[in-house]
Amino acid sequence: MSFVRNGLPAVVTLLIVLAFGMFGARLATVAGYLAVPSAVGLPYGLPGLRVVPLGETGWLLTLTESLAALVMVGVVGWLTARRRGGAVRAFFSGWGAFVLGAVVAGVLRAVVISQIVEAGPGAYAGFLLGAVTAGLLWGGVLGWTAGFAASVSAGAGTTVVRA
Template identity: 50%
Template sequence: MSFGRNSLPTIVTLVMVVAFGLFGGLLLTRVGYLAVPAAVGLPDAVPGLRVTTVGETTWDTLLTDIVAALVLVAVVASTKRGFWATWGSFVLGMLLADLLRAAHTAFVAGEGLTGYLGYLAGGLAAGLLWGILLGWLPGLAALPRRRAVRQAGGRDEEQLPAGINSMG
């Protein structure tokens, strides 16, 4: 029971990256405005965790998306605090993931320094935007953990009795 409460933001983030891996292309084709960032070379939405390439993308693009998705999940998993800290860690994870994806796109495009910096700036903007738009989902998942901390007398999570933070 406490494992689920402590790792719920991580589970929500993992479900998000798997969902975007499975249905991200469908979402981008149904809601056309979401495809605009990808049309100009920016990372689109949340990095998808999938096992095959999409369309004519290459295997290195697939591996970059997988690593970016795992970076996002790992950053959210490292947070042990409440709503705002989890939301902030999701934004940070999206920034790191989209920087990685933008660097890969700039490398594949073979741009010079100006183009490379432009891709990185676009990756930062896209990561910040998607992190702010979707970070509330893992943030809401952190609320049961924060409530358990308050009920234990406001002590730090590392000092709580077993059962509230049994992950270590």
């Protein structure tokens, strides 16, 4: 069992969060409707792995984004490393791991944002509910990539014998 074969869904997830870190602001600019959740204080997409703050955001938000991105990659890697079964089961396992990783990362981001804006209990619950919803949506839309990587890595160790 090689690390690359077992870690392929995590590598794909890492590439996605790197892309969100580099091109996430451009994506929200080009597709303006993606910025609507940001208008109410929610993250506009998946967490982005960044080195420097974006625009006027501070270091706390940058570190939170990067930590959330790494947590997402870790969740996907951890949940897909011990999968059993065929390629179809691995596909849905990878997709589910990506969705769960997106939800966990969104909740982490929502907690930090709630603390920064000193949200009350109602707003705090709204931030959490919005983060879970956004994580489910983004995970559902992009989770197939990790699922595909999981199914490819599950099928890589099988041998097909044809008569």
